[in-house]
Amino acid sequence: MAAITTGGAGPERADALAVAPDAPDARAAAGSPREGGSGARQRRRITRRARLRRDKTLLLMTIPALALVVVFNYLPMFGVITAFEFYDPLVGVMHSQFIGLDNFRQLFGDPLFWTAVENTLAISAVQLALYFPIPIMLALLLNTVVSNKIRAFVSAVIYLPHFFSWVLVISVFLQMLGGAGLLNAFLIHHHVTPWNVMTDPSTFKLLVTSQAVWKEAGWGVIVFLAALAAIDPALYEAAAADGAGRWRRMWHITLPGMRGVIVLMLVLRLGNALTVGFEQMLIQRDAVGHEAADVLDTFAFYYGIGTSNYSYGAAAGLFKSVISLLLIYGANRLAHAFGEDGLYRK
Amino acid sequence: MTEVGFEGALAPGKLSQAAPPRRSSGRPVWEEPPTTAGQFGKGTVLVVVMALVLVPLYCIVVTSLSTQGAINQAGGLVLVPHGLTLDAYREVFGNGTVTRSLEVTFGITLVGTLISMVVSVLCAYGLSRFRSFGHRTILMVLIITMFVSGGLIPTFIVVTELGGYDQYWALILPNAVSVFNILVLRSFFSSTSTDLIDAARLDGAGEWRILWSVVLPTSRAVTAVIALFYAVGYWNTFFGAMLYMPTDQQKWPIQYVLYQYVNLGMTMPGVANSGYGGIHQQAAPLSLSMAVVVLTLLPILIVYPFVQKHFAKGMLTGAIKG
Numbered sequence: 001m002a003a004i005t006t007g008g009a010g011p012e013r014a015d016a017l018a019v020a021p022d023a024p025d026a027r028a029a030a031g032s033p034r035e036g037g038s039g040a041r042q043r044r045r046i047t048r049r050a051r052l053r054r055d056k057t058l059l060l061m062t063i064p065a066l067a068l069v070v071v072f073n074y075l076p077m078f079g080v081i082t083a084f085e086f087y088d089p090l091v092g093v094m095h096s097q098f099i100g101l102d103n104f105r106q107l108f109g110d111p112l113f114w115t116a117v118e119n120t121l122a123i124s125a126v127q128l129a130l131y132f133p134i135p136i137m138l139a140l141l142l143n144t145v146v147s148n149k150i151r152a153f154v155s156a157v158i159y160l161p162h163f164f165s166w167v168l169v170i171s172v173f174l175q176m177l178g179g180a181g182l183l184n185a186f187l188i189h190h191h192v193t194p195w196n197v198m199t200d201p202s203t204f205k206l207l208v209t210s211q212a213v214w215k216e217a218g219w220g221v222i223v224f225l226a227a228l229a230a231i232d233p234a235l236y237e238a239a240a241a242d243g244a245g246r247w248r249r250m251w252h253i254t255l256p257g258m259r260g261v262i263v264l265m266l267v268l269r270l271g272n273a274l275t276v277g278f279e280q281m282l283i284q285r286d287a288v289g290h291e292a293a294d295v296l297d298t299f300a301f302y303y304g305i306g307t308s309n310y311s312y313g314a315a316a317g318l319f320k321s322v323i324s325l326l327l328i329y330g331a332n333r334l335a336h337a338f339g340e341d342g343l344y345r346k
Numbered sequence: 347m348t349e350v351g352f353e354g355a356l357a358p359g360k361l362s363q364a365a366p367p368r369r370s371s372g373r374p375v376w377e378e379p380p381t382t383a384g385q386f387g388k389g390t391v392l393v394v395v396m397a398l399v400l401v402p403l404y405c406i407v408v409t410s411l412s413t414q415g416a417i418n419q420a421g422g423l424v425l426v427p428h429g430l431t432l433d434a435y436r437e438v439f440g441n442g443t444v445t446r447s448l449e450v451t452f453g454i455t456l457v458g459t460l461i462s463m464v465v466s467v468l469c470a471y472g473l474s475r476f477r478s479f480g481h482r483t484i485l486m487v488l489i490i491t492m493f494v495s496g497g498l499i500p501t502f503i504v505v506t507e508l509g510g511y512d513q514y515w516a517l518i519l520p521n522a523v524s525v526f527n528i529l530v531l532r533s534f535f536s537s538t539s540t541d542l543i544d545a546a547r548l549d550g551a552g553e554w555r556i557l558w559s560v561v562l563p564t565s566r567a568v569t570a571v572i573a574l575f576y577a578v579g580y581w582n583t584f585f586g587a588m589l590y591m592p593t594d595q596q597k598w599p600i601q602y603v604l605y606q607y608v609n610l611g612m613t614m615p616g617v618a619n620s621g622y623g624g625i626h627q628q629a630a631p632l633s634l635s636m637a638v639v640v641l642t643l644l645p646i647l648i649v650y651p652f653v654q655k656h657f658a659k660g661m662l663t664g665a666i667k668g
Contacts, residue, residue: 048479051477051478051479052479052480054479055475055478055479055480056479057554058471058472058473058475058481058553059479059480059484060472061468061469061471061472061553062468062472062473062484064464064469065465065466065469065488065523065528066469066488068465068519068522068523069487069488069491069523069525071504071508071519072504072505072520072523073496074491075500076495076496076497076500076501076503076504077494077496077500078496078500079496079499079500079501079504080497082499082500082503087503089503089506092507093507138395141391141392145388146373150392152655154392154395154396156650156651156654157399157400158395158396158399159654160399160650161399163578163582163646163650164643164646165582165642166582167582167601167602167604167608167642168601168604168639168643170609171604171608171639172402172403172406172639174608174609175406175409175422175423175636175639176402176405176423180422180632181422181423182405182422182423182425184422185421185422185423188421189421214398218399236374236376236377237374237376240377240378241376245378246378279584279585282585282588283609284609286609286610287609297498300498300499301498304498304499305498305502310499310502310503311499313499314497314499314500317497317498317499317500318497320497321494321495321496321497325493325494328493
């Protein structure tokens with residue numbers, strides 16, 4: 001399921017993952033008894049057992065979470081074998097007929113599948129170009145607001161839509177831009193040809209991008225605000241003393257200070273290039289038609305579960321997962337090439 | 347900025363460096379005074395951005411409170427309120443589907459949040475001690491699931507083969523654990539003062555006692571934020587219902603009902619042949635669907651202000667640590 005969470009999870013994941021890599025360092029600094037001969041090994045085995053006894057309550061506490069993760073995350077990973085089977089719900093995963101790569105052969109010859117791939121990549125590209133810079137600009141703007149009260153109020157307002165469901169967001173857009181919405185009431189009132197934005201396939205990519213911006217751009221600001229807050233104010237003061245104006249300070253201090261976070265978010269975005277608002281597409285598919293709204297996730301849903309051809313959908317899902325992993329790896333290589341950490345260090 | 351100020355307060359010697367003298371406006375002395383055009387442009391952008399969020403919500407609330415006459419006159423959504431009435435809400439609450447879905451969603455949200463919080467807090471605490479046995483392996487097992495997933499269909503197959511079809515647990519358990527939330531909790535828990543924990547242990551407290559009486563009380567803000575994240579997630583449950591209970595209307599959560607009414611244009615049962623027998627004036631269908639939108643929105647709007655101040659702080663410090 002994790003693979004189909006919407007793009008909004010991006011910024012949240014980013015800082016959690018940035019936390020993770022420092023754990024090994026801390027442990028190494030604390031000194032693990034890895035070096036030494038048999039005597040050291042002997043001591044280590046005793047301490048291991050002692051540590052196990054000491055920490056058994058802590059281990060016990062992790063069991064409920066581990067159990068849920070094993071059942072609902074790891075079992076499905078083994079469930080990908082259904083992609084190589086002709087899965088029959090009545091006989092189960094273990095006893096379904098194994099058919100090798102037939103599902104994939106069928107998939108790669110399916111024009112609907114390639115439409116879904118194309119839509120996914122195109123929507124991702126539009127979002128990268130039009131969505132990605134907005135939280136950065138908003139953060140820069142908010143950061144220059146001196147009054148704490150105003151800044152807190154504005155951020156409270158722009159974070160809010162992040163907590164709305166996609167159904168709610170699309171209902172709002174429907175009322176604003178739909179056939180009976182505010183925009184068309186205005187157009188009709190002024191005798192202009194009405195334009196139902198919600199059912200127009202030609203502008204659908206822009207529509208979904210603007211929905212994503214409305215819902216998540218405010219929330220995306222948090223990560224960049226944090227990066228801005230971490231910049232040493234003394235740098236600004238020194239630059240100002242040297243005669244740098246506010247634009248020069250932004251160029252030479254603010255932007256370099258944000259570089260790491262920007263690259264990290266970019267890596268995440270590229271790694272998630274195949275994940276574009278699953279529920280968002282699902283809800284609007286009927287209105288705008290499947291040629292425009294089918295992406296990889298909805299393809300797996302409609303042609304897997306909708307038609308009870310589960311193995312076919314599983315094959316499409318597996319294709320997506322594999323390409324996504326390659327993308328994350330590639331994006332990280334790219335980040336390392338630019339001298340940044342990315343998701344994990346080299 | 348706040349971080350630096352805090353450090354400065356702890357170390358008085360650094361005060362002058364950490365908190366540069368500011369004018370009464372709060373602007374540092376070295377910064378040039380703002381230009382009028384700049385201030386005006388900045389203000390305009392901020393107002394427009396806020397209006398983009400707030401105006402649609404305002405229209406929806408006003409329309410849900412409007413009479414059919416007002417809606418007809420406006421030709422759709424109502425911008426200027428006149429002829430306000432609660433009829434739409436009376437109608438919606440008289441409608442079994444919506445009331446039922448609200449009950450279901452509240453139930454799922456309460457039970458789900460409780461389960462998620464218990465499981466996540468325990469796990470986060472279990473992993474929060476440096477050099478505790480096996481914590482890195484378990485952490486790895488959890489983090490892998492953020493990158494690798496079986497995908498939609500295999501998850502569906504696992505849940506249905508476990509008998510989850512048409513069961514409420516299918517909306518709760520598959521997403522009960524968010525590894526991201528566990529990582530955030532863990533990073534806060536492991537920053538709890540070790541002196542406090544050692545003192546509690548000297549007093550004979552076990553791990554459960556330390557978690558309950560020392561670690562949780564000192565991490566109240568982050569716990570509240572994570573609980574909000576989980577609760578909002580459950581409140582917004584939509585796809586799970588589409589996947590696991592597409593036909594049983596009695597089990598639909600509110601988001602799925604909203605989808606049926608507003609996005610698919612399903613007629614509301616009890617509206618066409620009004621159960622009110624003509625005593626009340628028939629509420630306008632548009633105000634009805636907007637009333638459902640408002641009911642979906644309301645719990646979030648009510649809880650949000652209480653938690654928002656925490657999460658701005660909590661998330662920021664969490665992110666800075668990272």
